[in-house]
Every structure is written in structure tokens, then in C-alpha cells.
Amino acid sequence: MASSSQRIPVEERLFSLVLALLATDAGLTKTEILSTVQGYRQKYSASGDNSNLERQFERDKDDIRELGVPLETIEAPGQSGNNQNLRYRIPRGAYQLPSDVRFSPEETTLLNLAAMVWREGSLSGQSRRAIMKLRSLGVTTTEPVLGYAPRVRVREAAFEPLSDALERHLQVRFSYLKPGEEAPRVRTVNPLALVQHQGRWHLYADEPESGTTRTFLLRRIVSPVETTTRSFVAPELDPSAEALAGLEAVWEERLAVVEVEPGSDAATRLGKRRGTRSVDDNSLELHYTDENILADELAAFGPEVLVLSPPSLRDAVRSRLDRTAADHG
């Protein structure tokens, strides 16, 4: 056969597999797939060892599922545990976009903009793919959004492994440096949500060891994130809103009072910060979530800012300025 010597491109094999599994109601066994589907059948040996091909099939299944294709495994009745009799299929209803999920031109424009928010990392790839699927519906956008480039950054190396573990409900381990502590401590947690608050990424996670749910700042994760094989049961409701609300409550509760040099950069920028209130001519009341981060921000203003309260923040800013002066002296 002429086709046996020709190389079948990977995408052709994957595409043929999806088509074959969509077309079957009863499902296909692995042997049926490997011996008949384009891209596999050319390498299939009816009498010999197909273990390479079987591994190929396992990887292909993962690749396909990652695209959101619901590739199902069905056990033959009374045959549980027998791997050779498993059947595979892609139920059409679970594969296709429901018929009532359609988007207007205005919605499509907005979704294009939402996708543009991500310019780096896996979220950028995911949103590009989502837009491709959206275009599949044939809706043309109302207007190209020029002159507008909102962007959310994902710079922390921990983000990718954490979002992966989040998706697969796997426990992770990392070293975390809490401010004020001498050395980082290894934390083992079940990731529940990744949220950005005030421009910073946080991990919301259950810590089985302490029996508590905690929020970790991604930039304080100082080691590579290690994903374990231990899985956990994810909460039924999306905990990200709860995580953001928790951060917001802390932000609401914490108040600093600072004196700013009139007309200075500090006066202008701190004055425009969300939630800032003028106490008198030169004093501002600021909300914050993390004292150390606010201390860094305030120290940057040098002599334009004097912290009045709380005392711990005052000390933190003062020691930062002392340290910077000493390091550069």
C-alpha cells in the first residue's frame, strides 16, 4: 500500500482521531482505533507489538482533552478493569457549543478585547485559542479596537505550574518567604484559586497541615513549584470570588495615615489611589492589604512622604530608607 511508507502529519492523525470518535455512538476499542484510524493504521501491526503506538495514543488523548474535547472512556458492562475492552468516544452533545451559546457582534468585540488582556504565558495561548473557536461561529466584530491596550501581566514563574495543578486538582509544594521571617518555609497546599488583587497575583489554597485556607503572594514563592501526584477534591463553587472578597476585606480594614509634600509626585499619585481620603491639607488616609508592599511603595517616594501611622508601617518605611541610604553610601 502506498500510504504505509508516507508520513502522516501529527495534526492529521489527531484530526482523524477526533472525527472517528465523534462519529461513533458505541465507542471504539483501542485496537479498533489503532488498526483503522488514519495515522495509526499505517504503523499498526496485526501480529506484533504495538506498545509504541499505544503510548502515542495515550499522549494524543491528553493533547485532545487539553483542547476541551470531551474524550470519554466507557467500560464494557461486566468487564470493569479489563483495559482491552475499554471503548472511547466523543459525545457530540458534550463536544459542540450548545445552540443557545451564540455571541452578538458587540459581545464578540468585547471578548476580543478580553483576550488581548493576556499577552504572555499560557493564558495568552488559551485566550488565542478561545478566540479562534469564537471566530468559528462566523460573527464579525463591530470595530477593531485600536488605541486601546489593557493588559494583565503574569510575570511570576510560579503561575504556570500553579494553574496547571489547579486544573488537575493536585497538591503542590513550594518554599515561601514570609516577610519578617529569616528563612523560607516549605508549604504543602491544595490550590483553590489564582486571583489578581491590586495588581498582584495571589494563590488561595487549603493547607492540610494547619487545617486552614490561606492566601499566598506569588512573588514570595522563592522555589520552583513542585506538583505532587496527590489529588484532592475541589470545592463545588468557584472559590475565586471568595478569595478576592477576603483580600478586599483586609484592604478595607487596614488604614495608614501619611503626610505628603504638597504638589509632589506622592501627593498626586497617592491622592488618586483607590479609596484614598484626605484627612487634612497634607495628610492622606490610605487602604492597603500588605504592610511590606505598601512600605516599599511609600519608601520609593523618599522625602515626599512621612508615615504617621500605624507605627509598624512607619518603622518599616524608615528602615527601608536607612538601608537604601547605607547600601548606596
Add this chain to the structure above:
Amino acid sequence: MADRPQPQRAQDKLAFLLSLVPYLMDHDRVSVTEVAEHFGVPAEQIRDAVRLIGVSGIPGETAMYQHGDLFDIAWDDFEDNDQIVLTNMVAIDDSPRFSAREAAALIAGLQYLSALPEHSDRTAIATLMSKLSRGASAVPSPVAVEASESDETLALARESVERGVQLEFDYLNSRGESEHRLVDPLRVESVDADWYLRGWCHLREAVRTFRLDRISSPRITEKPIAHGATDVTLPDTLFEGSADDLTVTIDIAAGAVALLADYIPEGAERTDVGDRVRTSIRVSHYHGLKRLMAGMSGVATVVAPPEARAVVAEWAAAGAARYSSRP
């Protein structure tokens, strides 16, 4: 912002094929050019995909991929006229669902945009988010972004860009000087919680980036802009380098290098000095540098030149002095 062309992986090519088929099914006859434009990809990528679709199908009852089990296209129309006409279809009826992570990426993007002036209709955004959830093959991943803050300056900046009219405002630079600026607004950009206006500055006669939180008394003029987005090049990075930039050598904690990524010029040398990295950053003047360094106390230190060290030391010492001169 220009989309960088990415080399396509087999998985991406598959996603594209699964998206292209339903589109072609909805269009009885469509030109390669039109499809390429709609999907925003090169025409050759469309042709490659169509060639593959045209010979693909299901094994069928005979397990032999017989004619009726395959997609088919009007090949002559395709080869001669660059037109696509599907003449036989198999297996696929409609567009694929979003994956959990794809839906999550769009939902989180929408959350970020939801508080902006033009999206005052919160129910429309909520409807859209729920549609994305229902259109996903699994529950969208829990990734969320706080809605970005909006204020009058942002609304005015957006309006001036859209209308193509000049914007004037008082701008406080990092030297602490306030100047009146007249600007041809070209693009409103954000990075996380910070917003910027990029435009042609009539005072500096160059493209400049303005932080919105440093702008006071903004006012929209009726004067049309003198320089449009097509007349000037807006660099992809937010901070446009200039020939007058100063290069400064710093030592920085290895884990914090990413925080200064915007300032580190491409190809800058990096050497390890103990647990720190020695590298160089570019700044337009030392007034920006002193603020940057004072905000990274204990994390980054200027090594050279001595003038730069002195400016930072003086700034921090002046700040510290305020605490000793008053109780």
C-alpha cells in the same frame, strides 16, 4: 499591538481545523482571502488546512476511508479560483466548546475590563460570562482578576483617542516638576492596576508615555490630532528607549529580576555575584532611578556610576531624615 506570529504546534493546528470546518459549513462558497482575514491567519495556512480537510474523514463501515466517509471539496474551484466549497461533510456539526482554561482566560479578562467606563452595563458582562461557562466543556478554572479602577482621567483619555482630538493636562514628571502638556493621544494602555496614555507630546516633540495618575486637570480640546498612530511608531514596550538614556549597573536579588524586566535592555550581560545578579538597566534620568531603587530596599543596589549611587543615597537619606527631625 502587533500579534507576534507563533510557530503552530500540532495541537494548535488541530484546534484550528476543528474551528475552520464549522465556519466553512456555514459558508456555501467563500474565498481563501476572506477566510484568512476572518481568522487573522496567513492565506497559506488556510490552504494547507483545506487540503487536509479535503482528504480527511472517518474509517467508516468498511474501515477503509471510502469516498462517502471523507470530507470533499470542489477541488477545481479551490485550485483554480482560490474558492472553498465543501461538497461532503462528516462527523462535525458545530463549533467546539471552549476548554475550561480557555473559558477561564476570557472570563478573567472580562472581570478586569468590567469596571471600565464603556462597560457600565454590568448585566451584559455577567450574561457574557455565564455564556462562556455554559460554552465550556468543563467548569472554568478558578482564575480571577480584580476589576480595574476607572476614573475621569481614563474616561477622557479614552474619549480623546476615539475622537482623534488633542488632550491637554498638567503633568508632574518624576523630577517633581509640573508642566502643561498638549498631546496627540494615540493609545490608552494598562499594566495590571496602572494606566498609561501614549501619545505625541507637542512640548517634547516626541512620543511619550504618561502615567494617568500623574495627570491633573485633563481637558479635551476640539483640535484634531497632528500625528496619528500611522505617522509614528509606538514601540511595543511601554517605556520607549532613547539615545539619551543612562545605563546603570545594579546588583539585584535573583528572584526580583523579573520586576525590572522593562528596564533591562535586551542582551544585557548578567553575572552572578553571590546570591545576587549583576546586570544593567536603562533609565531616562536619575530622578526615576532614585524612586525605583528606594522602592526596592535591600533587594537592588546601584553599583555604578558613582553619581547614580549618590543620587539614590541622597534621596533615601532625605526621606529617612524626616523621621529623625520629628517625633
